[in-house]
Amino acid sequence: CYIQNCPRGGKRALSDTALRQCLPCGPRNKGRCFGPNICCGEELGCYLGTSETLRCQEETFLPTPCEAGHKPCGSGGGTCAAPGICCGTEGCLLDSSCDQETLFA
Amino acid sequence: CYIQNCPRGGKRALSDTALRQCLPCGPRNKGRCFGPNICCGEELGCYLGTSETLRCQEETFLPTPCEAGHKPCGSGGGTCAAPGICCGTEGCLLDSSCDQETLFA
Numbered sequence: 001c002y003i004q005n006c007p008r009g010g011k012r013a014l015s016d017t018a019l020r021q022c023l024p025c026g027p028r029n030k031g032r033c034f035g036p037n038i039c040c041g042e043e044l045g046c047y048l049g050t051s052e053t054l055r056c057q058e059e060t061f062l063p064t065p066c067e068a069g070h071k072p073c074g075s076g077g078g079t080c081a082a083p084g085i086c087c088g089t090e091g092c093l094l095d096s097s098c099d100q101e102t103l104f105a
Numbered sequence: 106c107y108i109q110n111c112p113r114g115g116k117r118a119l120s121d122t123a124l125r126q127c128l129p130c131g132p133r134n135k136g137r138c139f140g141p142n143i144c145c146g147e148e149l150g151c152y153l154g155t156s157e158t159l160r161c162q163e164e165t166f167l168p169t170p171c172e173a174g175h176k177p178c179g180s181g182g183g184t185c186a187a188p189g190i191c192c193g194t195e196g197c198l199l200d201s202s203c204d205q206e207t208l209f210a
Contacts, residue, residue: 037150037189037199045142045154048197049190053150084142085154091190091198092153094142 003065004089022066023059026052033059034068035089040081046092108170127171128164131157138164139173140194145186151197178202
């Protein structure tokens with residue numbers, strides 16, 4: 001499940017170091033799910049509600065929590081998802097703090 | 106140009122009825138550009154910063170203003186862009202007010 005949305009009483013207390021990355025998605029599986037309807041990759045950009053995101057629904061039903069991305073951005077708990085794009089589980093916004101090679105530092 | 110971003114002194118004062126829809130984009134040209142990096146379609150979902158959005162850069166350089174979508178949503182001047190998705194020129198958020206057939210009413 002997406003760490004932000006895991007069921008209560010689940011494993012949200014797991015330390016961050018134990019978190020796996022959310023399911024792969026998109027062309028050549030080069031993306032990662034950022035939410036049930038969001039798939040992003042450094043080389044891909046982001047897909048919202050497209051056929052590329054269908055697989056990301058599955059993550060909701062997995063029992064262990066996952067995180068997507070690392071570098072925090074925006075004001076809503078998002079992380080840098082692709083060059084210039086910051087995503088949370090609810091959407092994506094252009095964000096210059098996600099530009100450049102610092103992306104996945 | 107995107108109506109929100111047209112150069113000052115341009116044709117922003119044109120009445121809304123004169124606005125054309127922004128450039129088509131995406132698979133089978135079934136989407137419309139919602140910003141320089143955003144392409145969405147009712148049947149497609151939304152693409153942010155992907156290869157599908159490259160054409161949307163062109164719109165920035167067209168002299169007449171365009172609008173994308175019709176139904177207002179969100180707090181930042183966005184419009185419903187695909188089922189359950191609200192977009193402005195700066196990004197897209199999941200938005201239940203964009204669900205359903207009322208989308209492009």
